[in-house]
Amino acid sequence: MGTVTDTRIDYTVHPRVNSNDPVAPRPRPATPAHVIQSDAEAIEIAERLAERFKVNAALRDREGLLPITELDEYSQSGLWSINVPKAYGGPEVSYATVAKVISTIASADPAIAQVTQNHLAIIATVDLDGTEEQKQLFFGWALQGLRYGNAFSELKSKTVADFETRVIHDGDDIIINGEKFYATGALLSHVVPIVGVDESGQGYLVFADREAPGLTVTNNWSSFGQRTTASGAVKIENLRVPKVRALKVTSFDHPTVGGPVSQIIQSAIDAGIARGAIDDTISFVKTLSRPWIDSGKQKASEDLFTIAAIGDLKIKLHAAEALLEIAGRTIDAARANSTLETVSEATIKTAESKVLTTEIAILATNKLFELAGTRSTLAEHGLDRHWRNARVHTLHDPVRWKFYHVGNYYLNGEHPPRHAWN
Structure with a gap:
């Protein structure tokens, strides 16, 4: 359940979000990470x-x-x-x-x-x-075991795909300048890949050490949801790296699984938010909620309307999770044989999953309070985090456009666009 059960936190190693205190770069792992076998x-x-x-x-x-x-x-x-x-x-x-x-x-x-x-x-x-x-x-x-953060999106650009960060070729090096925001993971990473474009408009992914001179990561993420992602700002000032660390991005110029891979991870996060909220709803209703006076029941978990609502949430969650798995399998197939048709199929199936996971995340985190009752809103339980997290995270890659691309694909045979947000 969502109730806090352990408050033993060492504040010296758990800095707060959006504080003025500097967060030192994380030391690189002393031993290699485990390699999973299956x-x-x-x-x-x-x-x-x-x-x-x-x-x-x-x-x-x-x-x-x-x-x-x-x-x-x-x-x-x-x-x-x-x-x-x-x-x-x-x-x-x-x-x-x-x-x-x-x-x-x-x-x-x-x-x-x-x-x-x-x-x-x-x-x-x-x-x-x-x-x-x-x-x-x-x-x-x-x-x-090194972690890659990100310095992709920019706060002041016209769209998410417009980049003002500039890459300059200088002999065997790359020099990069710019400002980034929504930099999830950069603060606590070991390496920060930065998206920039050169004078010809070619995009690059430049891998910079977190502690590199000219790279400043600011702990200023102030959203009401996904609060501890540390998705703050990155400033890049005359940052120099060897050219081998500048990866030329061409995967959206032809059919690849780049977009679906990015999207299925976003979809999976929303599915997880929904599952966590539903689990907490069930736990709260069974242990702390009171039955409504008109139900004639001794326990909130015996209320017919509550039972039916939980059933509805579970069915919608399982449908979303099933489509998430289908999307993953189509990505596997498209990765093994990347054609316009296979990549479009993977993109569309992933978009369909994104619609369902978004809808169940918003529904489940809202229904939690309706079914669990007023006491579930008390700060001591921290259950409001589910709705705040769902509301903020589902703003990535808006589903109103997923409906359009899916419909246009099936109705008119139009292949979906290729980019990291689709």
Whole structure:
């Protein structure tokens, strides 16, 4: 249930969100991360970690405490390299398994799950666009346990796909300048991949050390939801890196699974938020809620309308999770044989899953209070975090456009656009 059960927090290693206190770069792992051997092992580890992460999830949200020790355990578990190809020493699990892992972690703490999102998407980008030297380097770092943050989106640009961050080619180096926001994971990462464009408009993903001179990460994320993702700002001032660290992004110029991979992770987070909210609803109704006076029942869990509502939530959740798995399988197929048709199928199935996971996340987090009753709104339970997290996270990649692309595909045979937000 959502009630805080353990308040033993060491505030010296759990800095607060949106504070003026500096957060030092995380030390690189002293030992390599575990390498997972199978899909089943990945799911088992995710379930075990989720049990631990949910213990203080409400406390971290209420106090704005960054999940530093949790992220260290998470990335050392091997779950941050599950989509590294087998040819480079990784597990290369199914994307259905990736979605299951992320939704499992998100059911415990969706902020922790979201920090993984860009890291896994970056690994997929390296797989699609990296040179052989870059694959050896960046996959190797992930297998060692290094975390990739992100410096992608910009607060002042016209759209999410417009980048003002500039890349300059200077001999054997790249120089990059710009400002970023929504930089989930950058604060607590070891390496910060930065999106920038050169004078010709070519996009690059530039891998900078978190502690590199010219890179400043600000802990100023102030959203009312997903509070502990540390999705603040990054300032890049004459940052210089070797050219081998500048990955030329071309995967959206032709059919690839880059977009669906990014999207299925977002969809999985929303599915996890929904599952966590439904689990807390059931627990609260069974243990703390009072039956309504007109029901004639002795327990809130015996109320006919409540029973039916829980049934409705579970059916919708299971439908969303089933479509999430289907989407993962279509991504696997498209990755193995990337054509316009297979990639469009993966994009559409992932979009369909995003619609259902968004809808059940909003519904479940709202219904929680209706079914559990007024006492479920008390601050001591921290259950409002579910709705706040759902409302904020589902704003990524708006589903109103998913309906359009899905309908246009089936009705008019129009292939969906290719970009990281689709």
